[in-house]
Amino acid sequence: MKLKNEKKKDALCTLIAIAVMLVVLLVMELTMKSTSILFTILKKGMIYALVAVSMNLLNGFTGLFSLGQAGFMLIGAYTYAIFSMPTTVKLGDTVYKYYDCVISLELGILPALLLAGIFAAVFAALIGLPVLRLKSDYLAIATLGFAEILRAFFQWDAMGPVTNGANVLRQYKDLTKVKIPFTDITFPPTLFCFLIAGFCIAIIVLLINSSYGRAFKAIRDDEIAAEAMGINLFKHKEMSFVISSFFAGISGALLAMFQYTVQAAQFKTAMTYEILLIVVIGGIGSITGSCIASFLFIACNEWWLRFLDESSNNILGLNILRSGFRKVVFSIIIMIIVLFFSKGIMGEREFSWAGARAFFRDPFGLVSKRKKTTVSEEVSGDV
Amino acid sequence: MSDQVLRMEDVTMQFGGVVAVNNLSLEVNRGEIVALIGPNGAGKTTAFNCITGVYEPTNGLVYYEGNLIVANHPSGKMKNAYQGMNSEKYLSIKPIDPTPDHITKLGIARTFQNIRLWKSMTVFENVLTAKHMRAKQNVFTATFRLNAAEERRMREETLALLEEQNLLQFKDDLATSLPYGLQRRLEIARALATEPKLLLLDEPAAGMNPQETEELGQFIVQIKNKYDLTIFMIEHHMDLVMRFSDRIYVIDFGRLIATGTPSEVQANPKVIEAYLGVAEDE
Numbered sequence: 001m002k003l004k005n006e007k008k009k010d011a012l013c014t015l016i017a018i019a020v021m022l023v024v025l026l027v028m029e030l031t032m033k034s035t036s037i038l039f040t041i042l043k044k045g046m047i048y049a050l051v052a053v054s055m056n057l058l059n060g061f062t063g064l065f066s067l068g069q070a071g072f073m074l075i076g077a078y079t080y081a082i083f084s085m086p087t088t089v090k091l092g093d094t095v096y097k098y099y100d101c102v103i104s105l106e107l108g109i110l111p112a113l114l115l116a117g118i119f120a121a122v123f124a125a126l127i128g129l130p131v132l133r134l135k136s137d138y139l140a141i142a143t144l145g146f147a148e149i150l151r152a153f154f155q156w157d158a159m160g161p162v163t164n165g166a167n168v169l170r171q172y173k174d175l176t177k178v179k180i181p182f183t184d185i186t187f188p189p190t191l192f193c194f195l196i197a198g199f200c201i202a203i204i205v206l207l208i209n210s211s212y213g214r215a216f217k218a219i220r221d222d223e224i225a226a227e228a229m230g231i232n233l234f235k236h237k238e239m240s241f242v243i244s245s246f247f248a249g250i251s252g253a254l255l256a257m258f259q260y261t262v263q264a265a266q267f268k269t270a271m272t273y274e275i276l277l278i279v280v281i282g283g284i285g286s287i288t289g290s291c292i293a294s295f296l297f298i299a300c301n302e303w304w305l306r307f308l309d310e311s312s313n314n315i316l317g318l319n320i321l322r323s324g325f326r327k328v329v330f331s332i333i334i335m336i337i338v339l340f341f342s343k344g345i346m347g348e349r350e351f352s353w354a355g356a357r358a359f360f361r362d363p364f365g366l367v368s369k370r371k372k373t374t375v376s377e378e379v380s381g382d383v
Numbered sequence: 384m385s386d387q388v389l390r391m392e393d394v395t396m397q398f399g400g401v402v403a404v405n406n407l408s409l410e411v412n413r414g415e416i417v418a419l420i421g422p423n424g425a426g427k428t429t430a431f432n433c434i435t436g437v438y439e440p441t442n443g444l445v446y447y448e449g450n451l452i453v454a455n456h457p458s459g460k461m462k463n464a465y466q467g468m469n470s471e472k473y474l475s476i477k478p479i480d481p482t483p484d485h486i487t488k489l490g491i492a493r494t495f496q497n498i499r500l501w502k503s504m505t506v507f508e509n510v511l512t513a514k515h516m517r518a519k520q521n522v523f524t525a526t527f528r529l530n531a532a533e534e535r536r537m538r539e540e541t542l543a544l545l546e547e548q549n550l551l552q553f554k555d556d557l558a559t560s561l562p563y564g565l566q567r568r569l570e571i572a573r574a575l576a577t578e579p580k581l582l583l584l585d586e587p588a589a590g591m592n593p594q595e596t597e598e599l600g601q602f603i604v605q606i607k608n609k610y611d612l613t614i615f616m617i618e619h620h621m622d623l624v625m626r627f628s629d630r631i632y633v634i635d636f637g638r639l640i641a642t643g644t645p646s647e648v649q650a651n652p653k654v655i656e657a658y659l660g661v662a663e664d665e
Contacts, residue, residue: 203526210525211534214504214512221501228435228495230487230516230577239522285503348503 010353018198022191029188041299043193047254049294050197052278053204053287054247059276060285061208062240063220064132065140067272068124071147072245074267075123076116076252078154078163081262084112084173095171099160109173113196113253120249121242123150128241132234144269154264163264170261193254200247205287207243216240281337283344288351293344305330386413387449388581388613389434389491394443395467396429396637403429404440405637406468411581416607416614418628420621422657426637427617428496431583435493436483442470447489447581454479488516492579494570496586496617500558506569507554511541513576541576548572564595568602575610582606584616588623596620600627625649633657 029039051069058064082103090101107115131142153159155166163169178187207213215236218226227233256262278297282289308326337345349355389411396404404426411417419427433440433453441461445453456473457465487493501509514537524530545551548568553561558569567587574582587603588596600623607614618624624631625645633641633648635657641648648654 206528207522207526210522210528211512211515211518211520211537212522212525214508215515217503218501218512218515221503222499224437224483225495225499225501227483228437228487228493228499229513229573230484231512232482232484234482243522 006354013353022194025191025194026188029190030185034189037303039190041295041303042190043258044255044302045295045298046190046193046197047251047258048275048278048298049291050200050254051248051251052275052282052290052294053201054244054251055275056279056282056284056287056290057204057208057216057247058240058244059279060283061213061220062216062237064237064240065136066143066241066244067140067269067276068127068143068147068245069248069275070267070269070271071143071150072120072124072248073252073255073271074147074150074154074264075120076249077256077262077267078169078264079116079119079249080112080253080256081169081172082162083107083115084109085169085171086173089171095167095169096161096164097167099164101164102161109175109178109257112173113250113257116253117246117250120252121246124242124245125238128238132237132241144272147267147272148269151264151267166264168261168263169256172256174257174260189258193258196254197251200250201287201291204243204247208287212236212239277334281334281341281344283341283346283348285348286344286346286350288349289344289346292346300330300333301326387411388413388447389615390444390446391430391434392444392446393467393469393472394430394433394440394445395465396426396433396438397441397461397464397466400464400466402466402637404433404634407443407634407637407639409632409639409642411613411615413613414607414611415629416603416616416627418624418631419615419617419634420619420624420631421634425634427634428585429637430634431493431585431617434486435491435583436481436486439478439480441465442467442473444473444476447486447491451476451479452481452486452489484516487577487579490578490580491583492574492577492581493583494567494574494585494587496589498563498566498570500566500570500573502557502559504558505555506550506558506561507541507545509558509569510544510573510576511537513573514541517578544572544576563590564599567591567599571602571606575606579610579612581613581615584614584618586617586619588618588620591620593622596623599623603627 025042032038051073055066055069058066083105084107085095087104087106089095090104090106095101127143127146131139131146134142154163156163157165159165175187175189175192179185180187208216215226215231218229218231219233219236223233252267274297278293279290281297282291282293305326308321308329309323310321341347387410391407391409394404394407395402407426407430409417409419419430421427429438432438433443434445436453440453440455442456442465443454444451454473454476455478456476457467457470458478501512504512518525518533518537520530520533525534528534542551542554545554548571550565550569550572553565558566561569567589571582571584571587584603588599591599603614603616604627606612616628628645631641631643631645631648632639633651633654640653640657641651643651
């Protein structure tokens, strides 16, 4: 009985925390300048959090080492851009300069987002048929290859009437014309991003904690045992792959939405590696870790370390700063993280209120002289 | 016919030039405890793998409760390389090569020689996950908790199963943190969670001392009676085999060399020869 009360309390805490966060976001966006870098970071951080969590579902929970995430984001981004673009723009000469757009359908923002996810999922289902028979590194290479083919395909001249070739897509729908219901205020984009991405992440968390999530983990831990216990390997792998791609597609669409322009050239392998980096730094198999790492990564990469790029600044009188120096420092930070947190920031743990309370009572185990580590060492030594 | 739970007919498993299982035919009747014994490398585990769909046998048939579940005959390159017998007999039968999960769904569960528990999961989760196969929910209803009654049923049944196996006190421990004997017991509990009718145990007593082995034997009889199981096991501990099994099959170099009750098998000179070797000056 006590346990149940605790659960209810924790659920209440979570709800309050989410509500407070959303209200703070709303107030911030209504009072601060919308061009502030903080909002850019928050939006991009949240989008990357979603795609990192979707990648974690595949890599961390199902044990499928796939590197196709950028490809699925590309599908999502293009689907959103093409289908939400107003017909007048499609027929005009501003975007499709060299081609006549063949797609006349125009959707609202939410249907276009959903369609972006569905297109990515359908494509994943198709390539999953051959690719998911491969294991570990081979799967990574195959998915990476498919993502690259996809990028080339979208830039192909013959695809011009649909994708506008290698040219930029723009002037599709964004939130500037959407109002908060019953008011005259423009819908704050960061809030929108948090709502959609947060909702998607919540669905993934629910999936992972369901019977199917346990089956995924069983496949990750021991395929042979999973199969012997009646878990159809192919069906479950395909399911995980499709669901992961669905959410990657949605995050691609959100990315397109907040960049206002989208071009296939952006979705390079480097993008997949960025996401993989987030997953690894956060901890393979930890949703919380992916979210935290995503915000840290984006903030470091695009904001906190920017000052290192300006040669007019100098440190201790030395004029070592120049454009690109940020990357050097950033790499060193990543190396330090990987050295000292070999399982990522969170390892395989997740956020829990009990854990948070314990953390604030005794941060980093400074008070109780790291009793926990010795216990975990004993356990791992036994294996 | 209905009393026959498992029947293997001329099952041959050939890897390249090595015939691991050679023309093995045997049957297991309902309610029996049947043991498959033989020296190391005799092909016992390979025989299990042919039943459970891990391997596709080169030749032969496997029936479960009268239904054909595995069938094959040599084809392609194997046609010429085949060293077994009776390959013409099954040419007209269409090969059936089910995946292991399909076999488990039919009601054959197994444990492994080298324990294969899911390492990152707790004892409770290990058993709960095995219930996934029979859960009446799809990915949508499971994710959005639309069928909470089903999930509750699975959890309650898991708890009941753990309590019965005396594992309840360890339910929140990592499966791999349990002592060896309990890990074996957990593997059996996990196999039971798939609601089998036929349980295949691959060396359940490996690494156990005589007292633990005795307990295991009684435990096997107990679950057999409680769940109406038929048990087919591979075992090296002769005390366990002789005391608890109804019938024994002995194989050596993939071939069946003897069969019968424990006392018959013990007296069989071929068995003694296989285990102890033959005296040279005879």
